[in-house]
Amino acid sequence: MQLGRVEGTVVATIKSEGLEGVRFLIVQPLDKHQRPVGDQVVAADAVHMAGPGELVYVVGSREAAEAMPVRFVPVDHAIVGIVDEVALIG
Amino acid sequence: MKVAKVSGTVVSTISFPFFDSKRLLICDLINARGEVDGYTIAVDVVDAGVGETVLVLDEGNSSRQIFGVDTGPIRATVVGIVDDADFGDFSLQGP
Numbered sequence: 001m002q003l004g005r006v007e008g009t010v011v012a013t014i015k016s017e018g019l020e021g022v023r024f025l026i027v028q029p030l031d032k033h034q035r036p037v038g039d040q041v042v043a044a045d046a047v048h049m050a051g052p053g054e055l056v057y058v059v060g061s062r063e064a065a066e067a068m069p070v071r072f073v074p075v076d077h078a079i080v081g082i083v084d085e086v087a088l089i090g
Numbered sequence: 091m092k093v094a095k096v097s098g099t100v101v102s103t104i105s106f107p108f109f110d111s112k113r114l115l116i117c118d119l120i121n122a123r124g125e126v127d128g129y130t131i132a133v134d135v136v137d138a139g140v141g142e143t144v145l146v147l148d149e150g151n152s153s154r155q156i157f158g159v160d161t162g163p164i165r166a167t168v169v170g171i172v173d174d175a176d177f178g179d180f181s182l183q184g185p
Binding site: 001002003031032046047049057059060061062063064066067071078080081082083084085086087088089 | 097098099100101102103104105106108109114116118129130131132140141150161162163164165166
């Protein structure tokens with residue numbers, strides 16, 4: 001999983017079956033020091049509470065689909081938690 | 091699996107149910123040249139301490155087997171604490 005910052009939302013009424021009611025957010029992946037790294041992605045919000053600007057963690061690939069209400073939907077990034085604190089050494 | 095150094099923890103009270111009361115560690119992935127090459131947030135199952143060298147499993151099916159679940163958004167799991175890893179050109183020792 002990686003850290004990410006929620007930077008926007010995507011609304012799509014016409015989408016693949018099984019994705020009804022799934023909220024899509026634009027997430028900027030971050031390195032462990034919370035600096036942007038790589039391109040933004042559209043992630044499904046599996047905690048239903050991530051808001052703009054929030055620090056989240058995101059799971060990728062098939063495991064993202066495992067976080068959805070309907071199994072095996074075409075989702076490759078999912079927000080699975082909101083970060084309260086990142087404590088680093090060094 | 092990958093060798094990594096635990097460099098921090100992630101505290102999260104709002105999460106997908108699977109992660110409730112699970113310990114999240116920031117693991118700096120170490121490549122074959124001994125350099126840190128990216129990181130992953132992994133669920134700890136061996137009580138690894140921050141600063142320790144560990145083994146990180148980064149594959150969903152295996153991780154789900156560890157937790158005994160059929161489904162769940164889990165990929166990266168800290169499955170071992172390294173005492174000594176010898177890469178030939180360099181080696182990593184535990185604490």
